[in-house]
Amino acid sequence: MDIDPKKLKVLLTEEQILAKAKELGKQITEYYKNIKEEIVAVCALKGSVHFFSDLVKNIDHDMTYHFVRVSSYHGGTESSGKITVNSWVKENLENKHILLIEDIVDTGNTIRFLIDEFKKQKPASIKLTSLLIKNAHDHGIHVDFPGFEIDNYFVIGYGLDYDEKYRNLPFIGYVE
Numbered sequence: 733m734d735i736d737p738k739k740l741k742v743l744l745t746e747e748q749i750l751a752k753a754k755e756l757g758k759q760i761t762e763y764y765k766n767i768k769e770e771i772v773a774v775c776a777l778k779g780s781v782h783f784f785s786d787l788v789k790n791i792d793h794d795m796t797y798h799f800v801r802v803s804s805y806h807g808g809t810e811s812s813g814k815i816t817v818n819s820w821v822k823e824n825l826e827n828k829h830i831l832l833i834e835d836i837v838d839t840g841n842t843i844r845f846l847i848d849e850f851k852k853q854k855p856a857s858i859k860l861t862s863l864l865i866k867n868a869h870d871h872g873i874h875v876d877f878p879g880f881e882i883d884n885y886f887v888i889g890y891g892l893d894y895d896e897k898y899r900n901l902p903f904i905g906y907v908e
């Protein structure tokens with residue numbers, strides 16, 4: 733797939749994304765209000781970099797930041813099905829309240845892998861938020877704090893790449 737910038741359509745504007753981050757931040761704040769421990773916020777890099785940054789500013793709760801770098805697309809528009817872990821959380825997460833922050837749940841492979849791996853660290857809870865959820869796959873993943881459900885487009889921008897490019901577009905776009 734080649735991306736012709738002239739054919740790029742806007743699916744979600746920066747304004748819509750920021751409004752969603754605010755709304756999700758409120759829901760998440762409300763959900764954790766009776767939990768006295770900090771939230772362990774985990775950003776799944778690289779794609780989630782911008783959504784993570786927008787969202788955490790809207791969560792009013794003690795929090796620590798953590799980053800994992802996992803990938804499975806390797807330049808194309810199809811998941812390779814194999815998750816490569818490039819870096820992982822170093823801290824002990826036993827009895828911690830983990831909030832996984834993803835940019836997109838597409839096939840569900842990445843988030844399933846992350847949840848399975850974090851469960852091994854015996855946290856007190858794991859909750860999931862994702863800016864985008866593609867409705868094309870029957871992945872059976874429950875997103876606790878869902879952003880936008882989208883049709884089966886390969887989307888780029890706002891952290892999401894095609895062949896590592898276009899992450900810096902200030903909106904989410906697609907090519908028909």
Ligand SMILES: O=P(O)(O)OC[C@H]1O[C@H](OP(=O)(O)OP(=O)(O)O)[C@H](O)[C@@H]1O
Nearest residue numbers: 777778779803804805838839840841842
């Ligand atoms: O539900 P899935 O089909 O697994 O797709 C979702 C994952 O794919 C993308 O990551 P990618 O592997 O492209 O790495 P990146 O975040 O570095 O772009 C995206 O950021 C999600 O983490």
Ligand code: HPA
Nearest residue numbers: 838885886887888892893
């Ligand atoms: O639609 C997508 N765009 C970019 N990266 C992705 N990773 C999974 N799905 C997508």
Ligand SMILES: [Mg+2]
Nearest residue numbers: 779805892893
């Ligand atoms: Mg990618």
